Amino acid sequence: MKKKKDENTEVKILDAAKNIFQSKGMDGARMQEIADRAGINKAMLHYYYRSKQLLFEAVFTNAFSLLAPQLNAILNDDSSIEEKIKKFTSNYITFMMKHPYLPNFIIQELNRNEDFILKMKNNTGFPNLEKFKKQVYEEVKKDIITSISGEQLFINTLSLCVFPFVGRPLIKALINTDEVTFNQIIEARKIEVANFIINSIKK
Amino acid sequence: MKKKKDENTEVKILDAAKNIFQSKGMDGARMQEIADRAGINKAMLHYYYRSKQLLFEAVFTNAFSLLAPQLNAILNDDSSIEEKIKKFTSNYITFMMKHPYLPNFIIQELNRNEDFILKMKNNTGFPNLEKFKKQVYEEVKKDIITSISGEQLFINTLSLCVFPFVGRPLIKALINTDEVTFNQIIEARKIEVANFIINSIKK
DNA sequence: ATACGGTTTAACCATTTGGTTAACAAATAC
DNA sequence: GTATTTGTTAACCAAATGGTTAAACCGTAT
Structure with a gap:
């Protein structure tokens, strides 16, 4: 089987690149460091991915397509807004606790x-808010929730979920807490955030 | 007056450095580009600031001390939690609309x-949450607001204010809107965010 | 006028960096 | 077995980059 070796190497490179790019960013990452981490010669990076830019794009697309379906699945299911908020916040915070590097990487590079x-938008599976927006509109009209636009509610939800991960060092310093306590606070947010939102919009 | 010239140059450098560092980050910024923008010779950067690292730190400290007092002033005044939330969100969003580069810069570099x-924490004027936390605790006890910890309320407030600026490109794509509309949405948040929070915590 | 201080510049330097090459190794095909 | 394709490496390269230097500049005091 001739594919054995190169598949291994290709994957090893992508893994190493993921690691380095996501912690140091495009500008801070060094090709040599990626090669070292993958345990291979630097020339292999170019053999498989041609350039730093392309390797980076592979990592980025990979990361993004890990995040996007999460959004989509929940936004388009058939539950109520309240249910969606609950699922979304809990799922998303859980997901980010597993990949704490991801949100910051994506936001930083965007x-x-x-x-x-734009490249991501053209990919199939790019999250679409239409259903969610319509649903918010309907529930507002039916007086189930207070008057709010789908966009604002979505921004609020996303902010409450993601920001603690992106702004982690800042928040940690501001609320003057250590890593362990901070993680407990995040853990608590799996439920707290949903309650906070629902409290606000439910009539 | 011999100080005339160098003060001008020093300020010109800092301005240029601010601009470049804040849009490209430490790793992406080039000393030559900063010099070009300041309209001076690259050697001057080192004459006044010794190294890229020190120049960067000057910019960072500068940026941070622009942000910190904003926080402190509101957190330590004598109004109620509800008043504080209102002031804080409105002031902070206004402030960030004026300096849209700042939050991302600080968060990215942290x-x-x-x-x-840690360096920032040692500076006088680093925001302190104690008063706010105590106040939240008191208002919860007095049944003015629902049960929530000062930390979580603070994280929520900060998230709702800051994240739309940090995650701007992502949010813009997700809610599928153009720059102008997005700015209107942000503008609306000066009031929306406070209402959203108060709605959630007020009994 | 001249000597002196800080200021500014052009040229230079060592190192780093992304990328290439040419030769070698190891499968696969014939 | 041998030719050929694919994978891998060490050595190399040109450009970029942070930083230095030595000389020039310029306002001021003597």
Whole structure:
């Protein structure tokens, strides 16, 4: 089987690249460091991925397509807004606790190169908010929840879930707490965030 | 007056460095680009600030001390929690609309080098949450607001204010909107966020 | 006028960095 | 078995980059 070796190497490279890019960013990452981490010669990086830019894009796309379906699945299921909020916050916070590097990586790199998101948008599976927005509109009309736009509710929910991960060092310093306690606070948010939101919008 | 010239240059450098560092980050910034932007010779950067690292730290400290007092002022004044939330969200969002680069810069660089925050903590004027926490505790006890910890309420408030600026490109893509509309949404949040929070915690 | 201090510049330097090459190794095909 | 393709490496390269230096500049005091 001739594929054995190169598949291994290709995966090893991607894993190493993931690790380095996600902790140091595109600009901070060094090709040599990626090669070292993968335990192979630097030339192999170019053999499999041609350039730093392309290797980076592979990592980024990979990371993004890990995050996007999570959003989509919940936004488009058939439960009520309240149910959706509960599922979303709990799932998303759990997910990010497993991949704490991810949100920051994606946000950081999207800020560095805004055009990047366009490539993602063209991918199938890019999250679509239409159903959620319509649903919010309906529930507001039926007086189930207070008057709020789908966009604002979505931004609020996303902010409450993601920001503690992105702003971790800042928040940790501001509330003057250590790593362990901070993780407990995050853990508590799996439920707290949903309650906070629902408390706010439920009539 | 011999100070005239160098003060000008020093300030010109800091301004240019601010601009470059805040849009490209420490790793992405180039000393030559900073010099070009300041309209001076690259050697001057080292004459006034010795190294890239020190120049960066000057910019960072500068940026941070622009943000910190904002927090402190509101957290330590004598109004009720509800008043504080209102002031805080409105002030903070207004502030960030004026400096849209700032939150991302600070968060990005704190993630790159977590030790950095320690230096900031030693500065006088680093925000202190004690009063706010005590106040939340009291208002919960008096049944003015629902049961919530000061930390969680603070994290929620900060998240709702800051995240839309940090995650701007991502959110813009997700809610599928253009720059102008997005700015309107942000503008609306000056009031929306406070209402959202107060709705949630007020009994 | 001249000597002196800080300021500014062009040229230079060592190192790092992304990327290439040419030769070697190891499968696979014939 | 041998030719051929694929995978891997060490050595190399040019460009970029942070930083230095030595000389020039310029306002001021003597």
